[in-house]
Amino acid sequence: MPQGQPETVPDDGLTTRQRRNRPLLVVHTGEMKGKSTAAFGMALRGWNAGFSIGVFQFVKSAKWKVGEETALRALGDVHARTGQGGAVEWHKMGEGWSWARKQGSEDDHAAAAAEGWAEIARRLAAQTHDLYVLDEFTYPLDWGWVDVEEVVTALRQRPGRQHVVITGRRAPSVLVEAADLVVEMTKVKHPMDAGQKGQRGIEW
């Protein structure tokens, strides 16, 4: 266990254990790589703790399956087969959310994003998962497809002990304000600056 000691102990009436076990709202933002990667790394850790993991990808095309999806699904299979770790669900906007009826138009991205959020809100109310990864969710917020005030209210009011990680650039300030942990990934150097494109196993 980590040795870190908080610098301040708030006057919130909670014991250290109660405070430690509060669910976290985490935001990974900034211009640089690593936002989603670190979120999926958190899912890895949560899986080991037996968390039910729900991943909701908001932007990447369903045609493009990232390596993390296959790997986390394999861990979900390990859980189903042996009971080790936690369950894993993975939903993608690009393929039509798997729980949603087919949209009228495949190009209706805004409606799809709103439907995705509505399902997440239902799951939060039902305490379906222990860890939610809302991958690239800042974009539909930034574009106004999903109302950020409604999202922040639902997140603040979520019951039980549900951790939520949201990734993407341009995280809205009200979301940052509501978050417990915000990490900004800052670019120092990128191989694309030297003319190198992405490669399998590294970029996807």
Add this chain to the structure above:
Amino acid sequence: MPQGQPETVPDDGLTTRQRRNRPLLVVHTGEMKGKSTAAFGMALRGWNAGFSIGVFQFVKSAKWKVGEETALRALGDVHARTGQGGAVEWHKMGEGWSWARKQGSEDDHAAAAAEGWAEIARRLAAQTHDLYVLDEFTYPLDWGWVDVEEVVTALRQRPGRQHVVITGRRAPSVLVEAADLVVEMTKVKHPMDAGQKGQRGIEW
């Protein structure tokens, strides 16, 4: 596949494919969480691409098994059982490197770190793995336990197509200079600021 286009195309005599497939040296540094988490997220992706993964933890105590270790070992087991993904090895300094003979003194951390690096250098020369995660390796470099010039030389001269990810604060400038991709994790907000300690599934 990603749509990103490099802004410059270097005059290096390589085709786009050759340039794309160059092995990467990646550094995750900065004061904030997410450095190791994102590195293990990369291992998840590499596993799916069939990479042989070698994780070498330089600082965390062997008594403290992070969730990622169990989860990545479970993926290594999936590979051994079904052939899916890649092999996973995980070595920790705190337990004595599993390949090393017992050190004279358990407290001889500097010698242990040097022995760890020597083994990694042997593996790089032998092209043992496709992806190396040298977790918290910047600290033995920063403390002078391992010679950074020797490390950078070995990394620059490594044969074949071996990706290396190094994590930790205070990455030496010669290492940053040698790296292809450098991400700095910057703190925006941390729950410890509000008096909240770490919790299982999130922090470890």
